[in-house]
Amino acid sequence: MKKLKQLPQQQQSMRRSSSLVTVQPQIEIIHFEKNASLTQSTFFKTFTEMPQMAAFTHQVSRIPSPKERLQVQLQHNKKQRETIINQSRERQENAMTEALSLTQKTKFRNYQKLKRRDQSPKKAMELKPQQKVFQLPKLDAPIEQIMDTPTQLTFYFESQRLTRDIRTFKPSFTEQAAFTLFNDQLYLYGGIGGDGVRNQMLKYDIKFQIWQVVQGNGDHPKQGRAGLSVVQYKNKFIYFGGCGQFNPKLKLRECTNSIYEYTVSTMTWEKIHPQGDYIEPRRQHRACLVGSKWMLVYGGINSNEEVLSDTAVYNMEKQVWKLFKVKSPPVSCHAIVNISSQGKFQETMTTDIMPSDNIYSFGGKDAEGNSVNYMRKLTYCSSNNTPLSWDIVETIGKGPYPMHNHTIEYLRKVQGIAVIGGLRDFIVNGTLESDEYYIFYPNLNIWQQVIAEGLKIPRCAHSTVLLSSKIAVFGGIGSERYLEPDVGFIETDQQQVLSRVTKDRIMYNNTPILEEPSKLEFQLRKKRSMFYEESDVSDGYKPFKITLRKTTQARRSYLPNPQRKKVLMRYDIMIGFVKKVIHDNLHILQNFEKYLERKII
Incomplete structure (x- = not known):
């Protein structure tokens, strides 16, 4: 039981x-x-x-x-x-079809809204040429084409000009200098000008607009550097390569492959003696930060004026060079940028494998000295992230002309690479230098020419630094002369650009310019302003051009604008010439009494 x-x-x-x-x-x-x-x-x-x-x-x-x-x-x-798996697959397929139908419906609704807005009576209003800043998208094109093509961008350039004064310091005319940013302050080192290669560290305060000379300590470059590269590593600046003064005996500019570290907090220089592979001395190369502790160097010109094609990586933590056999044509005076910012914030990484960041190179000069306009991308080996080749990217749209000595910056908000300035091989719009802006979208491989507002200054061999939404520009050459050593800012935020452009339009339209009166019509006039009382103007007063301008208290003043003094002589060139004459005749000055006795005899 x-x-x-x-x-x-x-x-x-x-x-x-x-x-x-x-x-x-x-x-x-x-x-x-x-x-x-x-x-x-x-x-x-x-x-x-x-x-x-x-x-x-x-x-x-x-x-x-x-x-x-x-x-x-x-x-x-x-x-x-x-049976359960088959039922789940059917449900997933039904969900996907429903989602696709919803996206198609939203596309069609947006298209209908844009079409209704385009056919509304608001479009019948005729806008003035000054007010046509931004344009609506082309509604006749397919929806997919509208979504794939980016919107038209506009950049606004303004310059912060400083008058030369005894109390304020202003740098000299400079090209091919190293320009970096640290704690809202711009650091400028090296470069070449009318008085030769410079060996001076300058600091520019963006908030107060003041230049200062930084007196560094330690082992710094004695002859100065021009055409060098710089990369920021923690609180240090890593300077590599460049050239010094012209050697009259050898009749060339000797290049170097030395590395110097400048610590910002202690203002000290230190010369680094790296290990690893031998890197050929070079100038007018380009370098960028890879990951958090690697510096990638590409191209350049050696002391024999030969264009290089090698790619090397420097480990800034271990101070070791590694030269890679990368397939690439010789290039110099180009520009490279790293659009991957993950490594900049991963300073605690302990791996010795370099990350495969997205690095792009544009333009430059080839081995024959001709400018190119290719956009190249660095490809890696999938197993160990070793650089293999610089491949040409197939692009869509009209890009810049072949150029060199330009700069590029990656705008993260727009997800595009901005090309600034450059030197062409042929004249366009009266100059060899470019005053245009172009932007390249890596995700779409599309070129777009940016509308330029504000000051339009053709330039090349300048230096740029990317701020939050602005690009700081300094120095360079334009219209076959040195440009003013002023710091300019290119605004890329479209809301800020729109506000500034509309402000300029209003000020331009509401500011009448009066013609200069003739001598016969020039008589006694009474001037009224908030600064001066009523007074008569004598007949002997010279006529001047009167412009209407606004005061700080929203009152109008008809006083003449102050006339700036015209610089008739380049003081830096004159000082350099005087120094050269003194240096060549130094033995005569030291023995001047004996020299006079010989002349008297």
Whole structure:
């Protein structure tokens, strides 16, 4: 009797286990797809199959052999698993079709809205040429083409001019200098001007617009550097390469491959003696930061005026060079940029494998001295992230002309690479230098010419630094002369650009310019202003051009604008010439008395 009582208990436990095995996957899938639509087939599936499960368990319990009973249960569970998987696939396909239909509906709705807005009576208003700053997208084009093409951008350039004063310091005319940013202050080192290669560290405060000379300590470059590269590593500036003064005996500019570190907090210089592979001395190369502790150097010109094509990586933490055999044509005076910013914030990385960042190179001069306008991208080996080649990117749209000595910056908000300035091989709009802005979208491989507002200054061989939404520009050459050593800012935020452009339009339209009066009509006049009382002007006063300008208290003044003094002589060139004459005749000055005696005799 005890055995007979134990048999139903075992059968009941087996029924419970089989029911649990078969029903549990259904409950899990229903719980996983809780966000899906609850239909009758999904929610009440367990209750409709309960009679079938009861009949199946009754049949299984009547099988005498436990092995056969287990095989039947496993086959049943396998079939049930396949049915559940098929049902889940059908639900996923239905969800995907619903999502695609929703996206198509939203596209069609947006297209209808734009079409209604375009056909509204507001479009019939004729805008003045000064007010046509931004344009609506072309509604006749397909929706996919509108979504793929980026919107038209506009940049605004303004310059912060400083008058030369005894109390204020202003740098000299400079080109091919190293320009960096640290704690809202711009640091300028090296470069070449009218008095030769410079060996001076300057600091510019953006807030107060003040230049200062930084007196550094330690082992700094003695002859100065021009055409060098700089990379920021933590609170240090890493300077590599460049050239010094012109050697009249050898009749060339000797290049260097030395590395100097400048610590900003302590204002100290240190010459680094790296290990690893030998890197050829060079100038007018380009470097960028890779990851958090690597500096990539590409191209340049050596002391024999040969264009280089190698690519090297410098580990700033271990101070080791690594030269890679990268397939690339010779290039110099180009520009490179790293559009991956992940490594800049991962300073705690302990790996020795260089990350495969997205690095782009544009323009430059080839081995024959001709300018190019190719956009190249660095490709890596998938196994160990070793650089392999600089491949040409197939682009769409009209890009810049072939040029060199330009700069590029990556605008993260727009996700595009901005090209600034450059020197062409042929004259366009009266100059060899470019005053245009172009932007390249790496995700779409599309070129776009940016509308330039504000000051339009052709320039090349300048230096740029990217701020939050602005690009700081300094120095360079324009219209075959040195440009003023002023710091300019290119605004890229479209809201700021729109406000400044509209402000300029209003000021330009509401500021009438009066013609200069003739000598016959020039008589006694009474001038009124908030600064001067009424007074008569004598007949001998020379006529001047009167312009209407606004004061700080929203009052108008008809006083003449102050005339700036015209610089008739380049003082830096004159000082350099005087220094050269003194240096060449130094032996005469030291023995001047003997020289006079010889002349008298």
